[in-house]
Amino acid sequence: MSPQELQVRQKREVEKQESTAPARSFVPTADIYEAENALTLVLEMPGVDKGNVEINVEAGVLSIEGRLDFSKYEGMQPVYTEYNIGNYRRSFTLSNKIDQDKISAEMKDGVLTLVLPKAEEAKARRIPVG
Amino acid sequence: MYHPLDALFDLQRALESRLDSDWLRNATAGTGAFPPINVFQQGDNLVAILEVPGVVKSDLEIQVKDNAIRVSGKKAIAYPEGVSLHRRERMTGSFDRTLTVPMQIDPDGIKAEYRDGVLALFIPRAEADKPRTVAIN
Numbered sequence: 044m045s046p047q048e049l050q051v052r053q054k055r056e057v058e059k060q061e062s063t064a065p066a067r068s069f070v071p072t073a074d075i076y077e078a079e080n081a082l083t084l085v086l087e088m089p090g091v092d093k094g095n096v097e098i099n100v101e102a103g104v105l106s107i108e109g110r111l112d113f114s115k116y117e118g119m120q121p122v123y124t125e126y127n128i129g130n131y132r133r134s135f136t137l138s139n140k141i142d143q144d145k146i147s148a149e150m151k152d153g154v155l156t157l158v159l160p161k162a163e164e165a166k167a168r169r170i171p172v173g
Numbered sequence: 174m175y176h177p178l179d180a181l182f183d184l185q186r187a188l189e190s191r192l193d194s195d196w197l198r199n200a201t202a203g204t205g206a207f208p209p210i211n212v213f214q215q216g217d218n219l220v221a222i223l224e225v226p227g228v229v230k231s232d233l234e235i236q237v238k239d240n241a242i243r244v245s246g247k248k249a250i251a252y253p254e255g256v257s258l259h260r261r262e263r264m265t266g267s268f269d270r271t272l273t274v275p276m277q278i279d280p281d282g283i284k285a286e287y288r289d290g291v292l293a294l295f296i297p298r299a300e301a302d303k304p305r306t307v308a309i310n
Binding site: 048049050051052065066067072073074075076077078079082083085087088089090091092111113116118119120121122123124125126127128129130150152153154 | 178179180181182184185187188189190191192194206207208209210211212213214215216219220224225226227228229230248250252253255256257258259260261262263264265266267268288289290291
C-alpha cells in the first residue's frame with residue numbers, strides 16, 4: 044500500500060472581520076470527534092506558541108484565538124512565497140451537553156487539542172428492548 | 174509609534190506580493206505540494222520556512238546535496254478507537270519536497286529549527302558565491 048501523498052489546501056481567511064485591524068486572520072483546520080465521555084476538537088495553528096492561545100466560552104460559544112509571533116520575520120525579505128501568515132480564529136457553538144467548566148487544552152507541534160467533557164445527563168444510555 | 178497589527182499587515186502584503194514569484198523557476202514542484210514553503214532573504218543568506226503542523230520532529234528528515242535541500246517525512250493522526258468523526262479537515266500522508274536554491278550554499282552551515290509546527294531552515298550562502306568588489310587599477 045503506497046502512503047497517501049499530502050497536498051496543500053489554501054488557508055481559509057476569516058470572513059467576518061469584527062476587529063478594526065487591517066491584518067487578516069485565518070481559520071484553523073479542524074477535526075472534531077466524539078467518544079462516549081467527551082468531544083475532542085483538534086485545530087492546526089502552525090507558528091503559534093502555547094502561551095499565545097486564548098480560549099473563551101461565552102454564551103455557549105467556544106472561541107479560539109491563536110496569535111502569531113511575527114517578530115521573527117523582522118529583517119527578512121520574502122523572495123518566494125506559497126502561503127500567507129496571520130493570526131488564527133475560529134468559533135464553535137456548544138450544545139448544553141458539554142460540561143463547559145471542564146474543558147481542557149493542550150498544544151503540541153502547532154496543534155491545539157481541546158477536550159470537551161460531556162455533562163453527566165448527556166452521556167449515552169443503553170436502552171434495553173423489552 | 175509601533176503598531177503590531179500594522180506591522181503584520183505590511184508583512185502579509187509583502188508575502189502576498191511574492192506569491193508564486195518565478196524566483197525559484199522550476200526548481201520546486203510549486204504550489205500544491207506539501208509542505209508549503211516561503212523563502213526569505215536575510216542579508217547574504219536565505220531562510221526557508223515550512224508549515225508542518227502536527228508532524229513530530231523525529232518524522233522529519235532533511236538532506237542537502239549541492240544546492241538542493243530535500244525535506245521529507247510523514248504526517249500521521251491517531252484517532253482513538255471507537256470515536257465517531259464529526260468533522261475531518263486535517264490531512265495525513267507522506268511528503269517529499271526538494272527546494273533548489275539559485276545560488277551556491279554552504280551545506281555544512283545549514284541549520285534547521287523546528288518549533289510549533291514550523292520548520293525553519295537557515296541556509297548560508299557559500300563564501301565563494303558572495304559578490305566581490307573588484308578594484309580598478
